[in-house]
Amino acid sequence: MSQLFFGYFAGMIAITSILVVALRNPVYSALSLLVMFFHVAGLFITLHAEFLAAVQIIVYAGAILVLYLFVVMILNVTQDDRYHSQWRIAGVVCIPLFIESILLLSGGAGALNTGSSSLQSEPHEAITANNTLAIGKTLFSTYLFPFEVASLVLLVAMIGAIVIAKRDIGERDA
Amino acid sequence: MMTFSPTDLFLILPELLIVTAACIILVLDPVLRASDKDGLVWLSLGTLAVCMGLTASQMNTSAAIFSGLVVIDAYGAFWKLLLYFVTGLTILLSHSYLKEERLYFGEYYGFVLLSLLGMMVMVSSSDLLTLYLGTELMSLSLYVMVGLKRSEPRSLEASAKYFVLGAFSSGILLYGISLLYGATGSTRLPEIAAAISGRNLDDPLLLFATILLTVGFGFKLAVVPFHMWTPDVYQGAPTSVTAFMAVASKAASFGAFLRVFMEGLGGLKANWSAMFLLLCLATLILGNILALVQTNVKRMLAYSSIAHAGYALIGVVATGHMENSSGIASVLLYLSLYAFMTFGAFAIVAMLRKGGIEGVNIEDFTGLAKRHPVAALLMLIFMVSLAGIPPTAGFIGKLYVFMSAVEAGLPWLAAVALIFAVISAYYYLRLVMVMYMREPSDLSSTSPRMVMSPALSIVLACAVAGVVIFGIYPNPLVNFAMQAVSALK
Missing domain, CATH: 1.20.120.1200 (NADH-ubiquinone/plastoquinone oxidoreductase chain 6, subunit NuoJ)
Incomplete structure (x- = not known):
């Protein structure tokens, strides 16, 4: 299914x-x-x-x-x-990607499996629990500090966009 | 599930104060009249002074807080104190400079403080995710500050260029972080160090992660070959912002970079130092040679700041060949001394006016000694110091870096750097020659003049005091740097 x-x-x-x-x-x-x-x-x-x-x-x-x-x-x-005449570039980009996928499918697959085996035990925990709840709890406890820094990043981006785009009001009344 | 305590909040009190001040400024700015906006300057300076006291009192603490994502230690305190100092000078300089440029943005001070906050997060994070967010906070604020002179296309171009390349380098840094997470299973520096002990760069995942981290940080540090954005951005940005970027952003990037490579990737020391040796040589050669041919003082100082990153990297390379970390201490010392002289030089450039605009060409300095003897003397001191001639701070900085190279068994690297220091003297002293040896062409109203103000005098006095005092008696700063480095695991 x-x-x-x-x-x-x-x-x-x-x-x-x-x-x-x-x-x-x-x-x-x-x-x-x-x-x-x-x-x-x-x-x-x-x-x-x-x-x-x-x-x-x-x-x-x-x-x-x-x-x-x-x-x-x-x-x-x-x-x-203009953007529909780029098939040559697309062709050049495709070749290494194609080779890479062939390599991954044949020889590389074994190497990948050994690497990920150690990481596979962890996700099961998140699946059994309600994962939205788990993400929320982690975000607001363990990762509280980076979460708050991220909120400041958004604040700066928002105010910065306004400052760059607004008209020169300050220069007029000074 | 509570993983932090009130003590944690107390330990990040300086950060909290900075955020509060920045938010107050952003809120107050639209409601204040233009004449009252000086209050915002005093508010920021007051906050910085309080934070300086708080951070100084944290010198002897060593605590991992917020479930090990942030550390408060002497190493972080060293950088934070330097950053507060530079930010204070930036705010004072901007106060006069923005008036001259007719840029009345109260938000500017908010962005300076938020950028400072990003730098503080960078130097005190022991987790790559936190470090990345700190870098983004610093860079985003800087992108806006670079583009503040909106009437001037060059400023906007610099902002756009800086934004695109900055976003690109952030992407590379993030890719490196994710590969490192894949290789070690953690983003926390102590756990990364534990996971890679005994491994070396034969592991392709680790190799790629290290290379990508180096490239990502290389952009932030502006080392060759990741320096292309520097001259254009430094030239286009308002000069007070250039000074802030050249000093504070570089110091914070070095602080974060050294912590990641010492605490996290310390086990790969021997491997990465070979990589940095190449970057260091390329930076020294290209930075100094390209500075020779510049006619714009801001561009010249931009290449000079690239070259100085190369000198600082000598200490990093040396550390890879040593058991102790005195190489790192010499980097800390170098960057704090570099802060004084570079900031001073940019302050003079900012206040040299020609008509309504900045006098940024070397010809604009012609005969400055006749018209403004004090300004010319100060510029002379900064240039001599940047060239590394005793008895100035620049000499002490180079001395310690070269000594660490010799100690690490790389005397030839010190010799090469010395040759380039001599070459650099040519372009620094050319400016001095122009100021002292040539007669001012005419004394009409269009000839460049210095705009002096009390705030600017304080900035210049602080910078020149640092250059002269630490040039003669560097011991307190040396001991401080040693203490800071000993906190680094």
């Missing part, structure tokens, strides 16, 4: 990813990206990582994709052929 779901999600992710780069209309590209994000979230759910799935939808589908659509609509780039 889980194999079936994995096959469906993985297949859809592959197809929609190709559509993102192959479609000529940027709005259609963005929409197939959206479909892809939802399927990645589905993949997380099959791994019992519902928190990650929710974050995937909220952050990527909710925030980042909306940003993309805004850019596409504001710049009005409905038909721009």
Whole structure:
């Protein structure tokens, strides 16, 4: 059963990813990206990582994709052929990736398994418990300090964007 | 599940005070009238003074807090005290400079403090995740500060360039951290050290992690070949921000970098020191040679700051060949002495005005000795110190670094560095020659003039006092650096 779901999600992710780069209309590209994000979230759910799935939808589908659509609509780039003549570059990039995947599938697979065996014992704990609860508890106890620093990073980013973009009010009343 | 106690909060009181002050500034700024905004300067300076006292009292504590993610020790205290001092000078300099530039941003002081907070997190984190977040906090604030002169395209270009390359280097650093986590199963430095004891770089995962961490930090430290952003950003940024970046951000990056490589990757000492030897040589050669051909003083000082990172790296390389950590102590000493002279030099550049803009070309210094003897004398002292001529602080710094290289059995490295120190004297002393030997071309209103203010006088007095006093009597600072390094595991 889980194999079936994995096959469906993985297949859809592959197809929609190709559509993102192959479609000529940027709005259609963005929409197939959206479909892809939802399927990645589905993949997380099959791994019992519902928190990650929710974050995937909220952050990527909710925030980042909306940003993309805004850019596409504001710049009005409905038909721009500049980015469709890059197949040569794509071909060059594909070759090492292809070789790498062949290597991983044949010889490298054994090496990978030995490396990850020690790490496999840990995730089971998180799966049995409610993992959102577990993440929340860790975030607000063990990782409280970095969590607070991260909140300051966001504060700086937000105020910084406003300061850079606002009009020169200060210079006028001085 | 409570994993921290009120004592933890007490130990990070300086950090909490800085955040509070920064937030108060950000909130008060829109409601204050332009004439009342000096209050924000005094608020920041007062906070820094209190924090300085608090951190000084933590010199002898050694505590891992917040479940081992943060450490409060003498090593962190050394860097924090240096950072408070530099930040205080930056705020004083900015007070006069921003007025000259007609940049009335109260938020500026908030960003300076938040950037300082990021640096404090960097130097006191014993966990790579915390360290990364500290780096981001520092860099994000700096990106904004670099782009503050929005009317000038060069400033915006510098900000964009710094942002893109900074984000890129953060990505590399993060990749290195994740590989190190994969290789050792932890992000905490003591656990990483335990996991890699007895291993060496034959492990490909560890090798890649070390290389990526080096590249990530290399960008922050501006060592060759990761220095490309430095001259453009230093030139485009408002000069007070340049001084802050050249001194504070470099000091904090060195502080974090040394802690990671000593406490976390100390077991690979012999391996990484060979890598840093290459970076060190490339930095010394390229930094000094390129500084020779600059006609813009800010660019020249940018290459000079690259070259100085190279001298500091000599101490790091030396540590790899030694049992004790006196090499690291020489790096701490070098960077704190470097802070005084570089900051002083940038302060003079900031306040030399030509018409409405900064006089940043070497020709603008022509005959400065005739018109502003005091400013010219101070610049002379800073330049002599940067060149490393006794009896200034720059000489003491180089002396200790070279001594650690000789002690580590690398006398040839000290010799090469000495040759480049002599070459560097050419471009530092050229500026002195222009100031003293040439007559001012004309005394019309467009000729460059110095803008003096009480705040600027304090900045220059502090900088020159540091250069002269530590040049003659460096023992207190040497002992302090030794004490700080002994806290490093």
